[in-house]
Amino acid sequence: MPVSQFPVATSRSLDSWLSDQNVNADPREISTRLQWVAFARAADISVGAAMLSLGITAIAIGFFWGAAAGSIVPMIVFGIVAVLLVLLGLLLIHRARSRWPNERRSRVIRGAGTARGGWFAAGGIWLVFAVILLSTLPSLASREEGIVIGLVGIVVCMAFLLVSGLAIPATVLARARQSLRRVASTDLKYRTMLEQDRLTWHPQFGDQMYGPL
Secondary structure, three states: OOOOOOOOHHOOOOHHHHOOOOOOOOOOOOHHHHHHHHHHHEEEEEEEEHHHHHHHHHOOOEEEEEHHHOHHHHHHHHHHHHHHHHHHHHHHHHHHOOOOOOOOOOOOOOOOOHHHHHHHHHHHHHHHHHHHHHOOHHOOOOOOOOHHHHHHHHHHHHHHHHHHHHHHHHHHHHOHHHHHHHHHHHOOHHHHHHHHHHHOOOOOOOOOOOOOO
């Protein structure tokens, strides 16, 4: 007797499972195996994308710090950090795009479920932060130039940090299903892994479904 009340994975072709449109596109409400694959893969990619963005943030921090202090040392130090973050980000993205998601790894998706939500959250937090901090700018304008540069740098770097932590992961996760469909149609190796999963996956509980995506 079948464990699940839903059709088995082999009852339909992979293209049929992938082509189905599901109204549930929120990564916090995953209900099928294919959705899990899509969002687990996207979650891993989003980590690498955030690392790339943090690399850009490190460059900005080094630039403003160096300009405020009148020294090239912060630029060099943060430049090295930026290169390491970018290389790590590229490695993580490559691994996530080309390998099957690790099923033993727990991925807790918090925050915005859409790209627009992520950008609005980042923008809203930054706007409040910037207004509060920049309100002190007139009183500091007559002081050392480095203080003003440092203050502006904090506002700019805060924007980069919020984009890295909120907007970019939300954007990647929001495109998880489209990304899986695209890789299934363009990457033969990944399509083979999906086909193998379709042929071997079995539900463990009665409410588990293989698809649709």
